[in-house]
Amino acid sequence: MPFLRKVGQLTISIGQRQCRRYNSTKKYADIAKDVYDVVIVGGGVSGLTLAAALKPMNLKVALVEGMSLASTGSWDPSFDVYSNRxxxxxxxxxxxxxxxxxxxxxxxxxxxxxxxxxxxxxxxxxxxxxxxxxxxxxxxxxxxxxxxxNLNLQHALLQHLSEPADVPVTILDNTKVSEIKTGEELDDVDLSKWPTLTLTSGDSLTARLLVGADGVNSPVRAYAGIDSTGWDxxxxxxxxxxxxxxxxxxxxxxxxxxxxxxxxxxxxxxxxxxxxxxxxxxxxxxxxxxxxxxxxxxxxxxxxxxxxxxxxxxxxxxxxxxxxxxxxxxxxxxxxxxxxxxxxxxxxxxxxxxxxxPLRMRHCDTYVGPRIALVGDAAHTTHPLAGQGLNLGQGDVACLARVLEQAIAGGADIGEEFVLQKYWAERYPVNHVMLGVIDKIQKIYCTDCTxxxxxxxxxxxxxxxxxxxxxxxxxxxxxx
Missing domain, CATH: 3.30.9.10 (D-Amino Acid Oxidase, subunit A, domain 2)
Structure with a gap:
């Protein structure tokens, strides 16, 4: 039985296989077209992995990436020539x-x-x-x-996302986010607390949950007002x-x-x-x-x-x-x-x-906010000496996907902060310890003091x- 969240006259179904049901007027049809359960900003490995993890849950998901993913999707490398990433x-x-x-x-x-x-x-x-x-x-x-x-990973993820699904993931590449603001109340539809993204294409997306997988200079993190600490x-x-x-x-x-x-x-x-x-x-x-x-x-x-x-x-x-x-x-x-x-x-x-x-260490004070979650480099950045950066991001994705799946099964709103706090509570201590150990190793070995x-x-x-x-x-x- 799918969970139905009613906002005014707009009813949004989470985890359903049939189409979502909206008010039949054109105004609400237009609104529904641009409303998503999850919008992911960032088409790197973390963002694409999260989209792949959410695909079986039949959520309405969009992924926004500023660069073109066309060459990655058609990646056909020359034999014995390897990327430097x-x-x-x-x-x-x-x-x-x-x-x-x-x-x-x-x-x-x-x-x-x-x-x-x-x-x-x-x-x-x-x-x-x-x-x-x-x-x-x-x-x-x-x-x-x-x-x-990394190209091999991204190519594999795009291949997986291109496979048929009951609710396909919408990928908007070569498209940047020009503005993020809080949604508006339109007649009986109250989206006033939902993030709304204005894209360089002129389109806008409203998200029940907005995920920042958009790197160390994350616009999603800036919108949420989440601070990070660290140093170069x-x-x-x-x-x-x-x-x-x-x-x-x-x-x-x-x-x-x-x-x-x-x-x-x-x-x-x-x-x-x-x-x-x-x-x-x-x-x-x-x-x-x-x-x-x-x-x-x-x-x-x-x-x-x-x-x-x-x-x-x-x-x-x-x-x-x-x-x-x-x-x-x-x-x-x-x-x-x-x-x-x-x-x-x-x-x-x-x-x-x-x-x-340039190399730096950054760690956000929290990974979540009202209808906001951060994963990967948007939440934490570390020195490459232990090769853990991408793996920490994969751990974030696995945890967040599991928390969202549990919320759907329990009939909860996936954008509510009390739901997202479970993700932050699990991942922050793990990442904090790993970042701290790597930072200490870097400092101890970058000296020739006898x-x-x-x-x-x-x-x-x-x-x-x-x-x-x-x-x-x-x-x-x-x-x-």
């Missing part, structure tokens, strides 16, 4: 995408899982090694994470798609903590890899000014050389000089360290894949010898 998907996130029917649209030939992660201190050399086979309680191992291009790290994340000297079948994720920020190399299929190098804005600008071969040399140096040598190489600008200075230092390293203590050498930088973006280096190295060595502690860390990171 890649995410580390945890087993928990993968499981959820499977549950809502999205993962079967993923191009799995372009997905790489890894079961081994090696992290070390660039100053002291202290190391910790996470191995899924050693850490699993039953000894069967399993993937720590799956490296997936004075670091930029440099990303690129790289080619390895040979295809390392070990499938290892590498991360070295440098005083200027961590550098990570994450495996992709067929000897490709994804670079995430968090460094100073000056270093980021310097890297982007160099030739591709020079960048490859500096990436190799960042995983191998001491801090004094690396600092010297980062000052050089000539490709040949950088190569020459690196090679004679590299010859001093043991051959057996290749692929064991250090990742396989980088030999190629994909064309136009080098980019950078007492701090000694203390963090001592702690790393202790954890390395305690499988129980490592297992707890991995369970938290993977969401299992």
């Amino acid at each position: 890649v995410s580390s998907i945890t087993p928990a996130s993968k499981k959820y995408l499977e549950q809502i029917g999205v993962w079967n649209h993923i191009d799995e030939m372009r997905v790489e899982e890894y079961e081994d992660m090696r992290v070390w201190d660039g100053v002291s050399g202290a190391r910790i090694h996470f191995d899924a086979f050693d850490l699993s309680s039953d000894g069967t191992g399993g993937a720590m994470a799956y490296m997936v291009e 790290y004075n670091q930029h994340g440099v990303v690129a798609s790289l080619k390895l000297e040979w295809d390392d079948r070990q499938r290892i994720a590498w991360q070295r903590f440098l005083p200027t920020g961590p550098i990570a190399l994450l495996p992709l299929p067929d000897g490709n890899a994804s670079l995430v190098w968090s460094t100073t804005p000056e270093h980021a600008a310097h890297l982007k000014s160099l030739t591709p071969k020079a960048v490859c040399t500096l990436v190799n140096a960042a995983f191998r050389l001491g801090m004094v040598d690396l600092k010297y190489l980062m000052r050089l600008t000539d490709e040949d000089e950088i190569k020459r200075e690196f090679e004679w230092r590299d010859e001093l390293l043991p051959v057996e360290a290749e692929g064991s203590a250090f990742p396989v050498r980088i030999v190629e930088l994909a064309e136009k894949s080098l980019a950078s973006f 007492p701090v280096v000694k203390l963090r190295s001592f702690g790393l060595e202790i954890v390395q010898n305690l499988d129980v502690v490592k297992r707890m860390i991995m369970k938290q990171a993977t969401g299992i």
Whole structure:
């Protein structure tokens, strides 16, 4: 039996399979056309995942995205060419995408899982090694994470949303929100507390529930008057798609903590890899000014050389000089360290894949308001050193969808704040702890102060010898 919410003479049915019933006059028909149960602003992974999760509930859902999604929907990548925007998907996130029917649209030939992660201190050399086979309680191992291009994810989500449904999701791409205001009372129809969006297309949408999946500068959050706290790290994340000297079948994720920020190399299929190098804005600008071969040399140096040598190489600008200075230092390293203590050498930088973006931490005081909910980067932003940003957003989506489904089953209004508070109460503590841990790690490792280096190295060595502690860390990171 569908739940009917009557507002004046306008009756809106939540969770129904038949068409909604409205007053038969043209005025109310026009109003009904623009009234939605849920309007999602933001067509990134979080917004599209929420739309996919709500699809079976037969709600009237619209998704508004400022950019065109046409190229993403028809995504047909060239073989062996990978995007520079890649995410580390945890087993928990993968499981959820499977549950809502999205993962079967993923191009799995372009997905790489890894079961081994090696992290070390660039100053002291202290190391910790996470191995899924050693850490699993039953000894069967399993993937720590799956490296997936964001375009692959978005394409899969769009493919899923394009499948037939009793109530299809309306996608309004290449359309921006020009204004959000409170609705109006029209004759007997009282929408005075419902958010109304004016779009650049000239259309307007009124939402029972408005969801902001619209990033760190969220207009939905601004409309709701929700404050966020945090700070900038004075670091930029440099990303690129790289080619390895040979295809390392070990499938290892590498991360070295440098005083200027961590550098990570994450495996992709067929000897490709994804670079995430968090460094100073000056270093980021310097890297982007160099030739591709020079960048490859500096990436190799960042995983191998001491801090004094690396600092010297980062000052050089000539490709040949950088190569020459690196090679004679590299010859001093043991051959057996290749692929064991250090990742396989980088030999190629994909064309136009080098980019950078500022890094920051933000966390909203609340994720909800009257008929408002925030998910993903609109609610929280974190440093990429742990690869948790997208996964936290997926956790938000899974929780919000479950809360809305329970509200429908119980005959509640999905836009009421007391309903949405359940979502915030569950997700805020989880995200707060994760953001806090990541922030502390970033601060502890972004220094070469001797007492701090000694203390963090001592702690790393202790954890390395305690499988129980490592297992707890991995369970938290993977969401299992």
